[in-house]
Amino acid sequence: MPSSPCAPDHVRRVACVGAGVIGGGWVAHFLARGYDVTAWDPAPDAEEKLRRLVAAAWPALEQIGLADGASPDRLTVAATVAEAVADAQFVQESAPEKLELKRSLLAQLDAAAPPGVVIASSTSGYPMTDMQTEAADPGRLVVGHPFNPPYLIPLVEVVGGEQTDAAAVEWASHFYEAAGKSVITMERELPGFIANRLQEALWREALHMVANGEATVKEIDDSITEGPGLRWAFMGPCLTFALAGGEGGMAHMLDHFGPSLKSPWTRLEAPELDDTLRTAMVDGCDEAAGGRTIAQLVAERDQGVIDVLRATGRLPRQRTEGTDGNASTTSSMGDEK
Ligand SMILES: NC(=O)C1=CN([C@@H]2O[C@H](COP(=O)(O)OP(=O)(O)OC[C@H]3O[C@@H](n4cnc5c(N)ncnc54)[C@H](O)[C@@H]3O)[C@@H](O)[C@H]2O)C=CC1
Numbered sequence: 188m189p190s191s192p193c194a195p196d197h198v199r200r201v202a203c204v205g206a207g208v209i210g211g212g213w214v215a216h217f218l219a220r221g222y223d224v225t226a227w228d229p230a231p232d233a234e235e236k237l238r239r240l241v242a243a244a245w246p247a248l249e250q251i252g253l254a255d256g257a258s259p260d261r262l263t264v265a266a267t268v269a270e271a272v273a274d275a276q277f278v279q280e281s282a283p284e285k286l287e288l289k290r291s292l293l294a295q296l297d298a299a300a301p302p303g304v305v306i307a308s309s310t311s312g313y314p315m316t317d318m319q320t321e322a323a324d325p326g327r328l329v330v331g332h333p334f335n336p337p338y339l340i341p342l343v344e345v346v347g348g349e350q351t352d353a354a355a356v357e358w359a360s361h362f363y364e365a366a367g368k369s370v371i372t373m374e375r376e377l378p379g380f381i382a383n384r385l386q387e388a389l390w391r392e393a394l395h396m397v398a399n400g401e402a403t404v405k406e407i408d409d410s411i412t413e414g415p416g417l418r419w420a421f422m423g424p425c426l427t428f429a430l431a432g433g434e435g436g437m438a439h440m441l442d443h444f445g446p447s448l449k450s451p452w453t454r455l456e457a458p459e460l461d462d463t464l465r466t467a468m469v470d471g472c473d474e475a476a477g478g479r480t481i482a483q484l485v486a487e488r489d490q491g492v493i494d495v496l497r498a499t500g501r502l503p504r505q506r507t508e509g510t511d512g513n514a515s516t517t518s519s520m521g522d523e524k
């Protein structure tokens with residue numbers, strides 16, 4: 188791979204290829220950070236959907252603070268994939284999770300993007316080694332795995348494949364940091380990376396419980412939002428469990444609860460995703476939504492994430508004007524400071 192033509196913190200032009208839930212979320216993030224963004228997506232209604240997604244995300248982005256000059260007007264939708272990446276200084280691919288499609292698209296992007304420009308895939312789980320097989324310059328291809336919505340959830344997991352240059356992984360990590368993300372750079376490939384490997388274990392168990400009629404969708408969701416989810420926003424599962432050992436910390440926790448690891452609590456193998464389970468999950472989620480539309484749920488989720496980021500000190504607290512004209516600082520969860 189020729190070295191990147193641009194330092195990570197000098198990037199101004201980003202291309203986003205694939206503009207659905209995640210590609211659109213990346214577009215909103217990069218626009219809010221003041222980049223010029225060119226997007227491409229083959230769907231006939233892609234531009235309309237993309238501009239709608241950006242418009243829906245913008246109030247949340249204004250709330251957390253826009254970069255100087257940031258504007259949805261700095262989005263261009265290209266007519267072809269080659270046009271989208273022709274003068275890009277970084278490319279984020281967010282096409283459907285199909286291995287053959289990723290392989291040929293990444294090869295296409297590699298052929299069309301300027302030499303040395305780093306190309307990242309949003310894949311949720313494919314190792315880059317399996318996706319870079321058809322590219323002429325696989326050295327510049329990395330995974331940059333985001334979390335939904337990429338414009339609010341800070342984490343990006345960055346990892347290369349067997350043919351990726353270490354310099355491309357390092358460049359991508361620095362670029363995402365400059366673009367306001369929180370980066371975990373992985374030394375080695377792992378299917379599902381770190382966070383999805385953890386999420387999938389929980390998800391498999393949820394599906395087993397619904398399939399066997401052991402818990403409802405609502406009970407599963409409440410068990411996390413009213414329970415461990417509250418701790419996980421600011422303390423990970425390992426440190427949280429260290430506190431389960433009291434003054435003895437993790438050592439006591441392991442001595443105390445270690446034997447139960449061998450109890451048959453978990454099933455690990457995924458259940459068959461048959462029609463009955465699919466229907467139970469879809470109906471259960473409709474019931475949990477209680478009549479709220481997807482757009483309403485997205486707005487609710489965005490506000491919830493902003494509130495959590497504020498409450499845990501990862502966003503500045505809001506300035507509010509009191510009736511006496513004095514400004515006070517509050518978290519968006521309302522605790523006056
Ligand atoms: N949905 C999620 O929560 C997350 C998804 N991802 C990853 O992001 C990627 C995209 O997933 P979503 O946005 O959820 O899917 P999506 O279905 O919402 O969007 C995919 C978009 O790709 C477009 N597309 C179809 N063929 C294409 C091609 N040949 N080239 C470029 N674009 C093409 C489609 O028209 C569509 O707009 C996947 O790799 C997925 O694993 C990563 C993190 C979270």
Ligand SMILES: C[N+](C)(C)CC(=O)CC(=O)[O-]
Pocket residue numbers: 311333334335383386
């Ligand atoms: C559902 N998903 C596996 C595609 C989710 C992710 O990859 C990350 C996220 O947003 O939780």
